Amino acid sequence: MHVIELHELVKSYGTVQALNGLTLCVPEGSLYGLLGPNGAGKTTTLRILCTLLAPDSGEVIFSGIDVLKDPRAARRKLGYVAQEVAVDKILTGRELLQLQGDIYHLPVKDREIRINELVERLEMSSWINRRCGTYSGGMRRRLDLASGLLHKPKLLVLDEPTVGLDIESRSAVWQILKELRSEGVTVLLSSHYLEEVEALSDQIAILDQGRVIAEGTPEKLKNELGGDRVTLRVREFSTTEESEKVRRLLKKVEGVRQVVVNRAQGFSLNLVVDDEGALTRIREELDKDEVYIFSLTQSKPSLDDVYLQATGRTLMDAELAVAGKRDVKLETKQSMR
Amino acid sequence: MKTNSVDLSLSTSIDDDNISNLIQEIKALTLRLFIQLIRRPSTLIAGILQPLIWLILFGALFSNAPDGFLPGGLSYGRFLGAGVIVFTAFSGALNAGLPVMFDREFGFLNRLLVAPLISRSSIVFASVIYITVISLLQSFAIMGTAALLGYGWPGSGGILLVSLTLLILVFAVTALSLGMAFALPGHIELIAVIFVINLPLLFASTALAPISYMPGWLGWLAALNPLTFAIEPIRAAYSGPLDLGLVILHAPYGDLNGYECLGILLGITIGLFLLIRPLLNRKLA
Numbered sequence: 001m002h003v004i005e006l007h008e009l010v011k012s013y014g015t016v017q018a019l020n021g022l023t024l025c026v027p028e029g030s031l032y033g034l035l036g037p038n039g040a041g042k043t044t045t046l047r048i049l050c051t052l053l054a055p056d057s058g059e060v061i062f063s064g065i066d067v068l069k070d071p072r073a074a075r076r077k078l079g080y081v082a083q084e085v086a087v088d089k090i091l092t093g094r095e096l097l098q099l100q101g102d103i104y105h106l107p108v109k110d111r112e113i114r115i116n117e118l119v120e121r122l123e124m125s126s127w128i129n130r131r132c133g134t135y136s137g138g139m140r141r142r143l144d145l146a147s148g149l150l151h152k153p154k155l156l157v158l159d160e161p162t163v164g165l166d167i168e169s170r171s172a173v174w175q176i177l178k179e180l181r182s183e184g185v186t187v188l189l190s191s192h193y194l195e196e197v198e199a200l201s202d203q204i205a206i207l208d209q210g211r212v213i214a215e216g217t218p219e220k221l222k223n224e225l226g227g228d229r230v231t232l233r234v235r236e237f238s239t240t241e242e243s244e245k246v247r248r249l250l251k252k253v254e255g256v257r258q259v260v261v262n263r264a265q266g267f268s269l270n271l272v273v274d275d276e277g278a279l280t281r282i283r284e285e286l287d288k289d290e291v292y293i294f295s296l297t298q299s300k301p302s303l304d305d306v307y308l309q310a311t312g313r314t315l316m317d318a319e320l321a322v323a324g325k326r327d328v329k330l331e332t333k334q335s336m337r
Numbered sequence: 338m339k340t341n342s343v344d345l346s347l348s349t350s351i352d353d354d355n356i357s358n359l360i361q362e363i364k365a366l367t368l369r370l371f372i373q374l375i376r377r378p379s380t381l382i383a384g385i386l387q388p389l390i391w392l393i394l395f396g397a398l399f400s401n402a403p404d405g406f407l408p409g410g411l412s413y414g415r416f417l418g419a420g421v422i423v424f425t426a427f428s429g430a431l432n433a434g435l436p437v438m439f440d441r442e443f444g445f446l447n448r449l450l451v452a453p454l455i456s457r458s459s460i461v462f463a464s465v466i467y468i469t470v471i472s473l474l475q476s477f478a479i480m481g482t483a484a485l486l487g488y489g490w491p492g493s494g495g496i497l498l499v500s501l502t503l504l505i506l507v508f509a510v511t512a513l514s515l516g517m518a519f520a521l522p523g524h525i526e527l528i529a530v531i532f533v534i535n536l537p538l539l540f541a542s543t544a545l546a547p548i549s550y551m552p553g554w555l556g557w558l559a560a561l562n563p564l565t566f567a568i569e570p571i572r573a574a575y576s577g578p579l580d581l582g583l584v585i586l587h588a589p590y591g592d593l594n595g596y597e598c599l600g601i602l603l604g605i606t607i608g609l610f611l612l613i614r615p616l617l618n619r620k621l622a
């Protein structure tokens with residue numbers, strides 16, 4: 001069963017088209033990752049789901065609730081951890097959690113029990129009674145996670161939960177998210193870290209320019225791509241001429257695709273093979289010309305390959321392309337509504 | 338499993354549960370404001386000192402005015418007290434939107450907006466309670482100082498009247514300020530608007546001088562200014578035995594007694610609040 005159904009969401013900010021007919025279904029109990037470069041529309045999607053933003057058109061169903069018609073019913077069942085953590089510097093962490101409990105209408109006794117539970121679980125006891133103004137980024141993240149979980153939501157939505165965290169805090173967050181899933185909470189998170197999504201999610205959707213361009217389990221996406229990635233070297237550090245020659249040879253082999261010379265890695269050759277037999281044929285072809293193979297590694301396609309295939313560029317390239325175009329000032333101004 | 342979608346922001350049957358939830362959320366939001374105040378008391382201290390300085394300086398400015406300078410033979414100090422009380426409460430309430438604007442800018446407001454608040458007006462109510470308490474503290478400081486300066490004391494009926502009037506005024510102005518905090522783009526704009534409204538409303542009211550001293554057009558403005566409707570009843574409490582049935586305002590459009598002044602003030606307040614409510618819920622539109 002799908003706990004979230006987003007249909008044909010369209011949203012523009014002035015002339016910027018942030019969502020472009022985005023459709024997405026999240027199965028109940030899954031740990032679902034939204035992957036996409038900067039500006040793909042992840043935050044916009046999550047804000048719409050969490051009732052902070054209304055789409056220009058489209059439909060949002062969460063747990064059987066029409067979120068656009070009855071946002072309050074939806075708010076009761078979801079926890080949201082925003083991309084930028086906002087705390088009240090004057091309050092202590094505990095006071096902030098108490099405030100949070102009260103605006104979710106937890107009975108005071110339950111509220112205190114729940115706070116203590118979370119303080120323990122997220123290891124916040126040594127600093128929870130200090131003012132938030134003194135917290136580090138990792139502490140704030142944990143506090144924010146706790147406030148998102150206080151009312152035991154059915155769905156936890158996290159926008160880039162580990163950005164800017166050190167490795168230790170990051171794996172702590174991952175651990176908690178996995179635990180939540182095993183407790184039956186649906187977790188929806190956005191990220192532009194491939195490793196994060198790959199390590200955590202059992203389902204992912206790749207967003208690009210305001211729409212979903214691929215969706216499924218990481219395995220399915222990679223298998224759909226087909227073919228194994230092969231890196232081949234004829235010498236530890238080759239030269240342009242030599243690589244070019246090998247490339248021409250390889251292109252003649254049946255079942256070999258996309259042969260490129262990777263200058264950055266000592267002119268090694270990257271290629272895709274469709275079947276095991278192709279590797280044998282490569283050896284035969286190279287033998288004929290007395291070219292000897294120094295090393296050959298074979299791997300399944302990665303999520304980056306999936307992204308590359310879907311958009312024609314790597315995630316990294318996409319980020320660089322977008323970085324120059326955004327008007328950060330304008331956005332912070334408008335997003336603060 | 339489709340829940341029938343009622344718009345809880347308007348007209349739902351408010352059951353007991355909702356009411357206790359409403360109280361819980363208002364209490365929590367108010368508590369936050371007071372914790373901030375106590376841990377950062379400088380604003381409170383400044384807020385109490387400033388009107389006292391007004392009272393002392395302005396009172397001194399006209400202290401040598403001839404007898405019979407004001408209608409009813411009131412001394413200027415007595416006359417001024419009510420104006421300073423109302424103006425202080427007014428400026429305090431007008432600034433109430435600023436913390437909310439900062440919450441918006443820092444993203445803290447999102448925490449409140451993703452929560453299932455029974456009503457977003459709770460944010461307004463919390464601010465109203467907070468500002469009212471501060472205004473009362475300020476007013477008592479003003480009344481105490483005025484008494485020390487020999488400007489008289491309004492008596493217990495007067496104090497009740499002061500509290501009631503301030504509550505109505507603070508409600509209206511706080512709602513207005515919070516409405517602007519939601520509608521304007523940022524704190525710079527909000528501060529600009531506050532700046533433009535604040536002093537002109539003071540001068541175009543009967544806080545500093547009676548209508549009879551003003552040129553016709555200004556008299557009209559003062560007689561339409563909501564501050565005037567708050568100032569005159571309080572002034573009445575200072576000028577003798579309190580009787581709200583007496584005419585206390587000679588406006589160009591006619592004479593008003595104390596009840597009429599308070600009634601108009603209440604009307605303006607309710608109207609403003611109804612006008613501003615949609616702004617709070619607009620967040621999803």
Ligand SMILES: Nc1ncnc2c1ncn2[C@@H]1O[C@H](COP(=O)(O)OP(=O)(O)OP(=O)(O)O)[C@@H](O)[C@H]1O
Binds near residue numbers: 036041332
């Ligand atoms: N408030 C805003 N005003 C104007 N444009 C905006 C605003 N918010 C987002 N955008 C634009 O909408 C598009 C989608 O933005 P969004 O924040 O949803 O992306 P994202 O995937 O979350 O990116 P990131 O990884 O950088 O957080 C971008 O082109 C962005 O420039």
Ligand SMILES: [Mg+2]
Binds near residue numbers: 042044
């Ligand atoms: Mg984002």
